[in-house]
Amino acid sequence: MLKLGPVEIAKYPFVEDASSYIRDIGITLEKLGTDPDLQIFIDMAMKRIRTAADGGVYESLPDMLDKRRMMFETLSFLVAVILLKLCGMQTLIRRFALAEARRAEKNLGVDLRIHPADKFELAKRLIGDLFSVNIEYINGDLSVPVQDYLTRAINFHEREWNLVNRRVSKGRVYLTRHETVRLLRTEISSYIQAKIRSAKMPTMQSGFEKPVTELIDLAKRFASETVIVSGEHPPCIKHAIEILERGENLPHSGRFMLATFLLNRGQSVEQIAPLFKNAPDYNERTTMYQLRNLSGESGGGTKYTCPSCEKIKSNDMCFANEKCDGIFTPLHFGRKK
Numbered sequence: 001m002l003k004l005g006p007v008e009i010a011k012y013p014f015v016e017d018a019s020s021y022i023r024d025i026g027i028t029l030e031k032l033g034t035d036p037d038l039q040i041f042i043d044m045a046m047k048r049i050r051t052a053a054d055g056g057v058y059e060s061l062p063d064m065l066d067k068r069r070m071m072f073e074t075l076s077f078l079v080a081v082i083l084l085k086l087c088g089m090q091t092l093i094r095r096f097a098l099a100e101a102r103r104a105e106k107n108l109g110v111d112l113r114i115h116p117a118d119k120f121e122l123a124k125r126l127i128g129d130l131f132s133v134n135i136e137y138i139n140g141d142l143s144v145p146v147q148d149y150l151t152r153a154i155n156f157h158e159r160e161w162n163l164v165n166r167r168v169s170k171g172r173v174y175l176t177r178h179e180t181v182r183l184l185r186t187e188i189s190s191y192i193q194a195k196i197r198s199a200k201m202p203t204m205q206s207g208f209e210k211p212v213t214e215l216i217d218l219a220k221r222f223a224s225e226t227v228i229v230s231g232e233h234p235p236c237i238k239h240a241i242e243i244l245e246r247g248e249n250l251p252h253s254g255r256f257m258l259a260t261f262l263l264n265r266g267q268s269v270e271q272i273a274p275l276f277k278n279a280p281d282y283n284e285r286t287t288m289y290q291l292r293n294l295s296g297e298s299g300g301g302t303k304y305t306c307p308s309c310e311k312i313k314s315n316d317m318c319f320a321n322e323k324c325d326g327i328f329t330p331l332h333f334g335r336k337k
């Protein structure tokens, strides 16, 4: 197993085991729950979870070289894992894992620079150990093996991820640092989720009850209702729903397409709204306001129609298959010709 130093642990705390790290620094869970001097770690952990729940990414404390701050940074993550485990709310765990994956992405993006070499080597080993991807610098450019690329890029539908649009040489695909870490986001997030799920259930301590209850209340805000869907959806709509389900950002044009498609298929604003709850920038009031405008319930009373296939194509949101032949709007998908 990869051995990291304190600076790296603070940057990538998900590689650590929560209970053993806390035990190794001489803190017991009981003390964590009851010692007023340690309350700060619970407060920081709650802040980290709330930030993630709101779609944000926890900002590292300044002056990361300070040993004490590094410990705060690591502990706030690990205590957050304990609280999430105790509350057991999957919505919060998923949002937390995604936000922490984004944070790791940011740090990896910096560490994957060719200089200083030691940081690059560590980031490369971390990615190699956790995700079995072999990253190399060749003539100053980052590259990954074609097979590693293909198994991951399959999740992206934008044209730029298509292999024919990439520089490929001697069995390797060339990527920017940003693209390299982006390729791994889903895996990092799944890794963190799996780590939280497989962690041993901590014992509830008296000082944990209040924050855990708060988290359960917080999760209720994101409680998903099932969106009633009838009939098969066209690929562009399926793709938009998948992006939202992964908690990723769907561009404005994609949200417009999805909402107008479902509204024109007879879904109500209330039925559609829960689909957007996983969006990183979700805001209930704004979502309801926009959906009501699109449905014609408010604003000028005009019900918007779904954009044409041509328009969707120009926004890079079209993933046509053979069933799309001859149609010019997603609303005609599945109609007998």
Ligand code: SF4
Pocket (backbone or CB within 6 Å): 234, 235, 236, 237, 308, 309, 310, 312, 313, 317, 318, 319, 320, 321, 324, 327, 328, 329, 330, 333
């Ligand atoms: S052809 Fe039309 S319906 Fe089919 S995926 Fe593209 S935009 Fe959607």
